[in-house]
Amino acid sequence: MNAPHPPKVAGIDSTVPAPAHTVAPVSAAPGTSPVDPPHSADPPHSPYAAGAMIQDRLAGWVSDLTTLHELTERLARTDGLDAALKELLRAGAALVGARRGLAVLEPDDGLGPATTIGLGLARADLGHMETVPRSAMPYGALLDTAAGLPGGAGEVVHSDLFTEDGLHPRHREVAARLGYAASYALPLSTESAGRLGAAVWLYDEPAAPTDRRRHLAGLYVRYATEHLARLLDVERTRACMATIAEGLLPSRLPRVPGVQLAARHRSGPRGGGDWYDALPLPDAAVGLAVGSVTGSGPCAVAAMGRLRASLRAYAVMEGEDPVAVLSDLELLLRLTEPARCATALFAYCEPVLRRVTLAGAGHSPPLLVGERRTEFVETSVSAPLGMLSCWEAPSVEFQAEAGETVLLYTDGLLHRTGDSVDRAFARLHAAAASVPRTLRRDPGAVADHVLRTVLPDGLDATNGAEDVALVAARFD
Structure with a gap:
């Protein structure tokens, strides 16, 4: 076959390099294509x-x-x-x-x-x-x-x-x-x-x-x-989905004496329902919350926005009782969106006393990070909201020391590791324990170090299908 063919590069035939320039086409006899010269051994009209x-x-x-x-x-x-x-x-x-x-x-x-x-x-x-x-x-x-x-x-x-x-x-x-x-x-x-x-x-x-x-x-x-x-x-x-999801979350965190706050959040490629919140409450208290709505896409983002707005209202009215806040939220979810479930954790923090009272509904326990200890807070086992006919779980109270940071996070942080649940928790614990002493005064630096260590590819990894939300609260 005498017709010249283009070099097969870019994955077709890697042994043939792409030429630096194109050779001029071979001249052809009248009536023939320039890329199809006649057979030289035979008469042109045979x-x-x-x-x-x-x-x-x-x-x-x-x-x-x-x-x-x-x-x-x-x-x-x-x-x-x-x-x-x-x-x-x-x-x-x-x-x-x-x-x-x-x-x-x-x-x-x-x-x-x-x-x-x-x-x-x-x-x-x-x-x-x-x-x-x-x-x-x-x-x-x-x-x-x-x-x-x-x-x-x-x-x-x-x-x-x-x-x-x-x-x-x-x-x-x-x-x-x-x-x-x-x-x-x-x-x-x-x-x-x-x-x-x-x-x-x-x-x-x-x-x-x-x-x-x-x-x-x-x-x-x-x-x-x-x-x-x-x-x-x-x-x-x-x-567009990421912009909407970010718009439904706090644009800035409150400034409350006695505690420093930082938050990190990324949506998955399909847009999901992970969220966080931090709001000032009466008596110089602050409410912290993280949660996740089942599903992905616009419907999950909209449900997340409704759930977060409802929790803020319940927290303002009865935030000192986290169980009551989640009970009201569960009732609302069951009546208005019976086909949807959600996990949530709400913490009522008193910065002056460094005391935290929290309740969780099917959510991962907070992580306490300090100079002398790095440990998960023991919480009671509970079902997600909307899973049972009536949700109920006791609250947990713990005392933070000066300089300690409490990390609240969604399950997406664990899922993005690709490990089993036990290994993911161990990875998170090791990341928190390895925070350098020079970074422990800044809750944002603590959060970034944990994320970089747990997720080597970072929050912007294109293969991260799960949402991630993380809140860090450092007590003075």
């Missing part, structure tokens, strides 16, 4: 030569379809915008024969998110490119004009940045500094998705992709744009 040409052409089509299939399969396995943009750049570089590139995500509707991802370009390189007037860059020509819209010109080709007329001098200067001599840009736009951004590939030497490479790259980029549009919708939904 039946055998025609059959060989057809075979070569079919083989080329099969190779192209196989290449596109494997590349689109790799792209479909990405589940985040950054990962998808990186895969788009890698695959596109293999298709057009380039080595470096950048993708600019800038949805036309202005709702974001906006980002720039580079392939073979450091952050400083991208910064140098930003010094070029936007209109002089290939992505600017696609994003700011009708050329990048569906049905527009569709591509920007600079085959030689140092000899072409009309290019901005700063563009040539940056190209020389970064070591690229040509570029090929395509819009990330389709009729259904609209214009999402642009992708630019950079050549080390003057070059331009052949018609065949342009065709393959165009097909791939159209599919990639549809995939990016789906991921964009998911990302926006997650961001």
Whole structure:
């Protein structure tokens, strides 16, 4: 088979490196495709030569379809915008024969998110490119004009940045500094998705992709744009759910003499019902609460907001009796949302006396962290709210020493470890016991140390499906 095929890179055939530039197409006889030269050993008009040409052409089509299939399969396995943009750049570089590139995500509707991802370009390189007037860059020509819209010109080709007329001098200067001599840009736009951004590939030497490479790259980029549009919708939904969940939680913690407060919270990718609260109460007391509503998504977030608002009302009226607060909350949940369960822990703190009275409903026990002890507070076993026909459990009272910190947390902290319950509790205890002495005066630093130690990937790990809420109260 004599037809030249694009190099199979980006996971198709890792042994063949992507070339730095594209070789000019082989000249073809009249009536033949430039990528399908006739069989040199036979007369150009013989039946055998025609059959060989057809075979070569079919083989080329099969190779192209196989290449596109494997590349689109790799792209479909990405589940985040950054990962998808990186895969788009890698695959596109293999298709057009380039080595470096950048993708600019800038949805036309202005709702974001906006980002720039580079392939073979450091952050400083991208910064140098930003010094070029936007209109002089290939992505600017696609994003700011009708050329990048569906049905527009569709591509920007600079085959030689140092000899072409009309290019901005700063563009040539940056190209020389970064070591690229040509570029090929395509819009990330389709009729259904609209214009999402642009992708630019950079050549080390003057070059331009052949018609065949342009065709393959165009097909791939159209599919990639549809995939990016789906991921964009998911990302926006997650961001919206996280914003709503954060808006339902306290925007600031109260300042009460005798106690310092800190809180940390992250929602899972689907949005969940974990929450926390801290509110000042009469007689210089403070109420602390954490809880979790079953389920995920908008319904769970809305139920969390209703439950937290109700608990605040009950805490103001009878906060000195945590059992009464949770009993009222359980009755409300059973009457208004009988199909839903929730766990909750409410603590009535008297900072002057350093005394804490708490009650829990199916919730993990608090952790007391101090210079001389790190231990879980012994609480009675109780069922979650809404699980039984009538919830009831005794309260627990304990005394904190000066300088000790009480940690209240939701079960998501334990679940994110991926360990069994016993191992997760042991991991949490070890993390609290290892807090450096220099950090123990700051409850926020204590909370951050515990989270970093228990969750090495941090709260922002993309695979963290569980919500996490943590409240730290340090007594003076």
